[in-house]
């Protein structure tokens with residue numbers, strides 16, 4: 554597979570099979586992602602992976618939080634303000650999903666709450682003292698994971714819902730206090746029978762976002 558194929562093939566998967574991910578494949582994905590560029594090669598990512606019983610405990614903790622309607626507390630706050638252009642593009646998400654997934658869209662919230670039934674979640678942290686530039690590096694690192702996963706036949710989704718209740722995650726993973734939990738990436742094998750995974754999100758035409766001067 555070449556890079557362009559990997560970029561075009563990757564899409565967010567919202568329903569996984571229970572089939573575990575081979576540790577060698579996870580290692581290979583993370584070895585590749587470690588090549589991500591970062592400010593002065595600072596490599597700000599600190600990674601914690603939950604699988605098996607540990608992930609089950611986190612999922613149970615989340616179930617309880619949702620049942621109790623607990624207040625969400627992501628350590629990188631969710632955005633409260635969007636530009637008009639970003640708001641317009643976000644409006645396209647639901648109609649696109651309806652187009653590709655039909656009734657399966659109704660599972661969206663439930664699958665998010667169930668951590669997409671993923672067999673593994675990669676949690677990415679960075680030191681609290683680091684700046685937005687390190688968060689920029691974390692974004693690049695995340696994309697490297699997503700693309701390397703494609704090469705190994707693995708499906709992924711990065712999701713804020715995976716880090717809405719950090720206390721549950723911190724209870725199970727030994728994340729040092731100096732680290733901030735930024736994002737989670739669910740990884741595994743796609744449940745191809747679930748139509749929610751048919752969703753291929755659209756993109757704005759280049760002329761809207763790219764300004765070329767000669």
Ligand SMILES: Cc1cc2nc3c(=O)[nH]c(=O)nc-3n(C[C@H](O)[C@H](O)[C@H](O)COP(=O)(O)O)c2cc1C
Pocket residue numbers: 563564565566567646665710711712713714715736752753754
């Ligand atoms: C930082 C970030 C957080 C996201 N959080 C969620 C989420 O909580 N739930 C979800 O279903 N998708 C989430 N997504 C996936 C986006 O909706 C998805 O990337 C976007 O619609 C484009 O679709 P694609 O990934 O299939 O190309 C998130 C993506 C990013 C980059």
